[in-house]
Amino acid sequence: MRLPRRAVPLLAQAAAFLLALWAAPHLGALWGAPFPDVQRPVWDQRGWFALLGAHLMLSVGAVVIAAALGLGGGILATRGQGRLRPLLDALFALAQSVPPIAAIALALPLLGFGAAPTMLALVLYACLPVLRGTVAGLDGVAPAVLDAARGTGMGAARVLWQVELPLAAPVILSGLRVAVVLSIATAAVGAMAGAECLGTPIVVGLANNNGAYVLQGGLFTAWLALLADRALALLAR
Amino acid sequence: MIRFDRVTKRYGHRAVVDSVSLEVRKGGLCVLLGESGSGKSTLMRMVNRMVEPDAGRVMLDGTDIANVPPESLRHGIGYVIQSVGLFPHWRVADNIATVPRLLGWDAARVASRVDALLQLVGLPPEDFRARYPHELSGGQAQRIGLARALAADPPVLLMDEPFSALDPGIRRGLQVALRRIHAETAKTILFVTHDVEEALLLADELAVMQDGRLLAHGRPAEVLRRDADPVVKRLFGEATLAFHRLGTLRAANAARPASATQPAEAQLPILPPDSNLKQALMLMLESGTDQVALPGGATLHLSDILAAA
Numbered sequence: 180m181r182l183p184r185r186a187v188p189l190l191a192q193a194a195a196f197l198l199a200l201w202a203a204p205h206l207g208a209l210w211g212a213p214f215p216d217v218q219r220p221v222w223d224q225r226g227w228f229a230l231l232g233a234h235l236m237l238s239v240g241a242v243v244i245a246a247a248l249g250l251g252g253g254i255l256a257t258r259g260q261g262r263l264r265p266l267l268d269a270l271f272a273l274a275q276s277v278p279p280i281a282a283i284a285l286a287l288p289l290l291g292f293g294a295a296p297t298m299l300a301l302v303l304y305a306c307l308p309v310l311r312g313t314v315a316g317l318d319g320v321a322p323a324v325l326d327a328a329r330g331t332g333m334g335a336a337r338v339l340w341q342v343e344l345p346l347a348a349p350v351i352l353s354g355l356r357v358a359v360v361l362s363i364a365t366a367a368v369g370a371m372a373g374a375e376c377l378g379t380p381i382v383v384g385l386a387n388n389n390g391a392y393v394l395q396g397g398l399f400t401a402w403l404a405l406l407a408d409r410a411l412a413l414l415a416r
Numbered sequence: 417m418i419r420f421d422r423v424t425k426r427y428g429h430r431a432v433v434d435s436v437s438l439e440v441r442k443g444g445l446c447v448l449l450g451e452s453g454s455g456k457s458t459l460m461r462m463v464n465r466m467v468e469p470d471a472g473r474v475m476l477d478g479t480d481i482a483n484v485p486p487e488s489l490r491h492g493i494g495y496v497i498q499s500v501g502l503f504p505h506w507r508v509a510d511n512i513a514t515v516p517r518l519l520g521w522d523a524a525r526v527a528s529r530v531d532a533l534l535q536l537v538g539l540p541p542e543d544f545r546a547r548y549p550h551e552l553s554g555g556q557a558q559r560i561g562l563a564r565a566l567a568a569d570p571p572v573l574l575m576d577e578p579f580s581a582l583d584p585g586i587r588r589g590l591q592v593a594l595r596r597i598h599a600e601t602a603k604t605i606l607f608v609t610h611d612v613e614e615a616l617l618l619a620d621e622l623a624v625m626q627d628g629r630l631l632a633h634g635r636p637a638e639v640l641r642r643d644a645d646p647v648v649k650r651l652f653g654e655a656t657l658a659f660h661r662l663g664t665l666r667a668a669n670a671a672r673p674a675s676a677t678q679p680a681e682a683q684l685p686i687l688p689p690d691s692n693l694k695q696a697l698m699l700m701l702e703s704g705t706d707q708v709a710l711p712g713g714a715t716l717h718l719s720d721i722l723a724a725a
């Protein structure tokens with residue numbers, strides 16, 4: 180197994196991230212330095228690890244749903260000579276074109292405050308890259324391989340599971356990777372709808388003119404997104 | 417064994433296979449020959465229901481295949497294509513094992529079958545079992561393709577220009593291997609090619625297609641008769657038709673038996689067993705004589721070749 184050795188740098192980065200989260204409340208001088216006017220630069224309204232957990236629940240939950248939709252849509256789009264493809268692609272592109280903040284605002288009356296409208300916004304935003312990755316990956320399977328697979332008497336489902344999806348997996352994973360990064364980075368807007376996450380310090384900071392909060396929330400959100408990108412890059416190889 | 421009964425396939429308004437009737441006898445190797453686009457692949461793919469005819473029917477061993485579910489039909493028909501189509505994420509052994517596993521064979525039986533097939537197609541099992549397709553040359557890959565098609569011992573083999581993408585030397589090796597395998601296994605083989613030499617080398621029976629129609633069908637010597645259809649003549653090359661015809665005639669059938677009064681001259685070049693008249697003529701040209709000897713003492717004169725052609 181070669182994976183553990185390649186995973187070492189990633190594990191080190193993850194450890195550095197967690198260490199920074201743990202140390203953040205003790206680094207008042209650091210957060211305060213760019214904002215001399217802010218009196219209480221250290222975020223202390225809620226524990227960073229609680230925010231991280233909530234952020235991951237939101238974004239990973241949304242990615243799981245977006246992956247299911249994107250994968251299912253991508254498979255459908257490539258069946259039967261791709262008849263459904265233009266429709267599905269337009270639908271998913273439309274979903275992504277709704278700005279997450281607008282999606283949250285529109286969903287509030289229906290779904291109320293908190294995680295639900297945020298999840299919806301993230302799913303709408305993240306399922307297009309999965310669909311595109313799935314379609315591109317399935318398109319990339321050599322026609323001769325499919326012809327041979329059908330010729331051996333594999334049924335359509337078996338061809339899909341044993342031949343098409345494994346061969347398309349690297350491209351599908353790269354689509355998924357985009358979805359994860361988008362979702363983690365965008366989950367921060369959930370704080371606007373009252374969903375607790377790494378965006379909460381940003382929203383609180385904006386409301387109270389506390390740039391140091393915004394800095395901390397923004398930094399940890401971006402860091403987490405990059406970490407997830409690295410982790411998936413490792414998985415894709 | 418395989419019988420096409422007035423099958424037609426249209427794409428749009430064009431009939432790419434036009435009311436073709438053809439029978440391939442059990443154990444025969446029938447070569448479908450025709451230019452690119454003449455409908456050979458379409459006709460062949462009707463046998464394993466990769467293409468459904470618009471009219472007519474295909475019978476396999478007396479059964480109308482329209483009544484056989486495509487998957488189980490295909491388990492009993494080996495299928496080899498020009499671009500091979502090995503599964504790139506599976507090792508050679510797993511590729512070969514595809515159909516046996518679909519049929520639920522146990523692991524031990526699958527493993528011994530894989531080794532037997534590698535041996536049959538001329539690749540040492542211990543060296544090739546665990547390779548991935550990208551670790552094979554073109555010729556090796558097609559040998560594996562052939563092994564995969566033969567894996568569950570299907571009575572019928574469909575081969576669609578399987579050697580056309582290979583270099584001449586490699587191609588010749590595979591043609592020879594196929595003839596040997598055909599002789600050893602007695603499969604019924606339908607073989608598509610656009611290569612005249614290949615067709616004549618392999619065919620028990622030759623079916624010539626043009627524009628979706630069957631132009632001629634029969635033993636190669638019959639198809640290449642002097643009064644052959646003009647299109648057939650053009651396909652084989654007017655200028656070389658007679659030469660190709662020599663390739664379909666056995667030297668032994670035209671030779672003069674050994675006689676006591678006229679003993680074969682000792683220094684005559686000797687033709688290998690089972691040679692055809694084309695090879696005999698080549699040997700005469702090569703050695704500058706107008707006579708060659710056959711194993712067993714018969715002799716063949718240039719005039720015998722002229723008479724037979």
Ligand SMILES: Nc1ncnc2c1ncn2[C@@H]1O[C@H](COP(=O)(O)OP(=O)(O)O)[C@@H](O)[C@H]1O
Nearest residue numbers: 427432450451452453454455456457458459608
């Ligand atoms: N699925 C298809 N749709 C439309 N036209 C086709 C299809 N398959 C084959 N054809 C056409 O039918 C003709 C015969 O094709 P094919 O059987 O592949 O010829 P060959 O194998 O002799 O080269 C060609 O002109 C080809 O373009």
Ligand SMILES: [Mg+2]
Nearest residue numbers: 456457458576
């Ligand atoms: Mg063809």
